[in-house]
Amino acid sequence: MIQQLGVGVAITGSGSAIPTVSLDNHQLCELVETNDEWITSRTGIRERRIAATESVSDLATVAAQNAIAMAGISPTDLDLIILATSTADDLFGSASSIQFRLGATKAVAFDLTAACSGFVFALATASQFIRTGVYQNVLVIGADILSRWVDWSDRKTCVLFGDGAGAVVMQASTSDRLLGFELKSDGTQHQSLNLAYKPQPKELVADVTVQEGSYQPITMNGKEIYRFAVQKVPEVLEKALFRANMSVDQIDWLILHQANQRILDAVAQRLNIPADKVISNLANYGNTSAASIPLALDEAVREGKIKQGDVIATSGFGAGLTWGAAIFQWGR
Incomplete structure (x- = not known):
């Protein structure tokens, strides 16, 4: 049902999920030349969770279920799902997989990529759909598994990153809580932080070469x-x-x-x-x-x-x- 223009936004539920495996600073010392004091004093990080078996969709689904439950709605009430991620399980996107897992049969779903800003960008994007009256119930998820793309021999980066997911439910409201x-x-400055494509030339036929590849570490x-x-x-x-x-x-x-x-x-x-x-x-x-x-x-x-x-x-x-x-x- 279309809502009138000028409707407000409320954030009514939250949820999160983390992998079961943890990796602390002392364990990192077995991988690179570092120590707990060095890492803690420079970053504040003592341990991180590593997705040994979980996928982005696994973690995102659990976080979403927790947020939906707190908001007091059901998955079929959702109109839209936005997944903020830079590490989707599928390069074509993982939001639709999460929609299926949740049973959110009425929701349209898409990925949004803005790296560590992704959740805030998704929050702002979701609010526009609600305020214009297009949708009433929106699920915003932030989920990443950066351990897939870390160079575990680079002590400047491997000490920093961990895996997890968080989600919120945003709903149309008579009072606007997104202020x-x-x-x-x-x-x-894009070169300051990269997870760059790594091309590998492959000749298909004479004079026709494609660039195959994956991605370089962060x-x-x-x-x-x-x-x-x-x-x-x-x-x-x-x-x-x-x-x-x-x-x-x-x-x-x-x-x-x-x-x-x-x-x-x-x-x-x-x-x-x-x-x-x-x-x-x-x-x-x-x-x-x-x-x-x-x-x-x-x-x-x-x-x-x-x-x-x-x-x-x-x-x-x-x-x-x-x-x-x-x-x-x-x-x-």
């Missing part, structure tokens, strides 16, 4: 990404707050993409947000890309930290380079 957002991209210029995040994330959060007609002191919780504890600390300090308002779980999960924000959100909600009506400021940032922020109130 403001801002999205940004800058392709001039490469990253850590210093550039840190500099980019510390500068751009506070700016985009301030712009999102401006769009929401709110000030920093009205924020109850800050949930940033869980990339590096030093980035989380620097952004909070620049915005004068107290440390006790910053949600951080990267010590246990590492950088889970598009999954990191909804995974942290769901954990905080289920622990009773985040309560109905709390104002949450969130920001994703990463490859592209892309970054964005959203301000929303939790719950109906």
Whole structure:
């Protein structure tokens, strides 16, 4: 049923899922020349989950089921499923597989790729379908298995990444709880963080060659990404707050993409947000890309930290380079 224009958006349920296998810093010392103190002091990460048997669709489906249950709806109520991922099980997309697994027979489903900004970009995208009255119930999932694409002999990157999934249900509402957002991209710095295609020439017939291949492992210029995040994330959060007609002191919780504890600390300090308002779980999960924000959100909600009506400021940032922020109130 088509809703009238100007309908509001509420985020009514969250869910998450993590692989069963964990890999801590001491175990990483068996792979590369590093130590727990070095990793922890530079990143804040102590362990990460590794998908030894699980697929992106496996983790995303469980996270989605948990979010749907919290929202108090059934899969057949869903109109749209957006999967934010850079590591789909199928290069053609994994959202439809998740739709089938859920039994969400009425929902259209598609993938969205914006790396570590993916969840925030998907949140903004979903809100447009709701606000224009096209859909009423939208499932947004952030899920990534970056362990597939890590060079486990590169200590600059292998210590950072983990696997997981998080999801939220967004619903049409008489009151608008998505208060403001801002999205940004800058392709001039795209080389700073890559998971690049690796071509292998193959001659089919005389004078006709195709480029077969897979993908290279993740490469990253850590210093550039840190500099980019510390500068751009506070700016985009301030712009999102401006769009929401709110000030920093009205924020109850800050949930940033869980990339590096030093980035989380620097952004909070620049915005004068107290440390006790910053949600951080990267010590246990590492950088889970598009999954990191909804995974942290769901954990905080289920622990009773985040309560109905709390104002949450969130920001994703990463490859592209892309970054964005959203301000929303939790719950109906």
